[in-house]
Amino acid sequence: MDHAQIINQLLCLGLRPEPGQALPQDQGDDLVLLVQGRAVCPPLGDSPWSLEAGRLCRDGKPVEVPVEVLPAPAFSAESDPSGAPLGRIARRYGADCLLAMVGPTCLFWPSPNRCTFCPMGPARDAGQDLEEKTPEQVARAAARAKELDGVAHVLLMAGVVPPAGGEIKHLIDCAKAIKENTGLPVQASLLPPAFTKDLKRLAQAGVDCLELSLMSFDPAVLGRIAPAKSGLGLDRYVEAWAESVRHLGAGQVSCTILAGLGEDRVQTLEGCHLLAEMGVIPLLTPARSCEQFELEAAPDPEYLAGLYAEVAALMRAYGLSLGTAKAGAARSGAYTALGAWELEPPGLVVRPMRNTEELDAALVLRHQVFVREQGIVLGTDQDGQDRMALHLGAWLGGELAGVLRLLPEEQGQGLLRLGRLAVLPEQRGQGVASELLAQAKEQAHRRGADKLTASVQTANVPLFARLGWTEQGKPFAVHGWEHQEMTLELGYS
Numbered sequence: 001m002d003h004a005q006i007i008n009q010l011l012c013l014g015l016r017p018e019p020g021q022a023l024p025q026d027q028g029d030d031l032v033l034l035v036q037g038r039a040v041c042p043p044l045g046d047s048p049w050s051l052e053a054g055r056l057c058r059d060g061k062p063v064e065v066p067v068e069v070l071p072a073p074a075f076s077a078e079s080d081p082s083g084a085p086l087g088r089i090a091r092r093y094g095a096d097c098l099l100a101m102v103g104p105t106c107l108f109w110p111s112p113n114r115c116t117f118c119p120m121g122p123a124r125d126a127g128q129d130l131e132e133k134t135p136e137q138v139a140r141a142a143a144r145a146k147e148l149d150g151v152a153h154v155l156l157m158a159g160v161v162p163p164a165g166g167e168i169k170h171l172i173d174c175a176k177a178i179k180e181n182t183g184l185p186v187q188a189s190l191l192p193p194a195f196t197k198d199l200k201r202l203a204q205a206g207v208d209c210l211e212l213s214l215m216s217f218d219p220a221v222l223g224r225i226a227p228a229k230s231g232l233g234l235d236r237y238v239e240a241w242a243e244s245v246r247h248l249g250a251g252q253v254s255c256t257i258l259a260g261l262g263e264d265r266v267q268t269l270e271g272c273h274l275l276a277e278m279g280v281i282p283l284l285t286p287a288r289s290c291e292q293f294e295l296e297a298a299p300d301p302e303y304l305a306g307l308y309a310e311v312a313a314l315m316r317a318y319g320l321s322l323g324t325a326k327a328g329a330a331r332s333g334a335y336t337a338l339g340a341w342e343l344e345p346p347g348l349v350v351r352p353m354r355n356t357e358e359l360d361a362a363l364v365l366r367h368q369v370f371v372r373e374q375g376i377v378l379g380t381d382q383d384g385q386d387r388m389a390l391h392l393g394a395w396l397g398g399e400l401a402g403v404l405r406l407l408p409e410e411q412g413q414g415l416l417r418l419g420r421l422a423v424l425p426e427q428r429g430q431g432v433a434s435e436l437l438a439q440a441k442e443q444a445h446r447r448g449a450d451k452l453t454a455s456v457q458t459a460n461v462p463l464f465a466r467l468g469w470t471e472q473g474k475p476f477a478v479h480g481w482e483h484q485e486m487t488l489e490l491g492y493s
């Protein structure tokens with residue numbers, strides 16, 4: 001069994017600790033294993049997996065994989081000058097991350113709308129986490145955890161605090177104090193705020209990453225496990241994800257999606273696709289039992305493995321990686337096996353433009369090709385339809401190398417017009433145009449189109465033909481350049 005499968009099974013099926021081993025759960029901490037160097041926090045309890053004499057065993061038989069059990073963090077045994085234990089101010093989250101839950105207990109926790117998998121409410125109720133903690137206390141815990149336990153990044157979590165957006169102030173104050181005292185990168189985890197400008201405020205305060213977790217794309221499951229999140233509606237999340245990526249960059253925003261709750265697989269993968277396309281890491285995570293919720297059965301590792309493979313492929317296609325997240329849940333990766341499924345990043349990434357800054361870059365590239373290089377049009381090639389179109393970009397080694405756009409034509413007839421295909425001269429001959437065309441077909445499919453149509457420069461006709469496009473009618477001139485009308489039947493109806 002390879003290490004990815006071992007980690008997957010541990011996270012789904014859990015781990016039976018060694019007899020007599022002190023359980024970190026009792027202090028609100030999780031047991032952290034390093035499996036082949038990768039941090040894993042399995043749920044503890046009855047399981048075919050066990051630790052025996054420091055060796056990982058399945059059904060009592062040792063499994064050949066390097067495993068290490070991390071000792072309890074040293075910082076948590078210390079206190080601050082007021083006598084507050086640092087272990088009640090923050091806790092270790094995975095191998096090298098510190099989790100601090102800041103601000104008052106969430107508005108939703110005492111209500112029927114509470115989230116089933118909330119880590120804050122139960123910890124507060126059990127007296128394992130201080131409700132009143134100052135930014136200075138959080139910063140002190142971070143500094144000691146960095147010094148004593150090698151903590152390298154921080155996850156700050158806040159519940160909903162009235163008046164609207166009250167939690168933003170706590171997150172900002174704590175992030176600033178941590179950065180000033182330790183320089184550690186910080187992720188903030190919160191519900192999408194009522195005002196998206198608060199996301200910009202967090203970014204401006206130095207927050208490196210954001211976690212805006214929906215938990216499930218299956219409405220029935222979401223309504224069951226997180227009624228408050230369900231009540232916000234998907235649009236609010238989409239708006240917050242887009243705004244967060246705009247301020248922090250692709251791959252610095254994540255969204256935990258739980259698997260193993262009887263959710264619809266197709267909806268789950270479609271949702272992960274939406275996230276990846278937006279530049280948000282779909283942090284697929286197996287559900288586990290908690291005080292509020294006993295799973296009927298452990299998540300099926302085979303089911304999770306299939307999801308991991310598909311989500312890892314999506315992340316690769318959209319140029320995302322857990323390894324490039326600066327802080328928090330995605331960087332820690334201790335509660336998901338997704339990192340073990342990750343694939344080598346591709347040199348060429350083709351995807352829809354995510355924001356106006358990327359669209360502006362596309363327009364600059366087009367100007368360079370159509371106006372300055374080819375002189376097909378004078379002045380500008382923009383025609384007033386650019387703000388309504390879906391624009392695709394191709395990035396080679398992180399640099400924008402080519403673009404195209406898709407516009408609806410014959411409204412309601414399932415026809416999309418592909419146009420403005422442009423590749424920078426120095427990037428030609430590397431498959432950029434054909435990848436753009438392949439992605440255009442994929443995007444048209446996802447949007448339910450039946451057919452693509454385009455006016456193709458004669459020089460590009462062989463390329464289009466190789467990809468299944470057929471010529472329609474005779475060539476014609478556009479501003480003196482010969483073009484050929486071509487179509488691609490998508491065959492979906």
Ligand code: SF4
Pocket residue numbers: 106107108109113114115117118119120121158159160191228
């Ligand atoms: S919104 Fe966050 S803090 Fe509030 S109940 Fe849900 S998980 Fe807990």
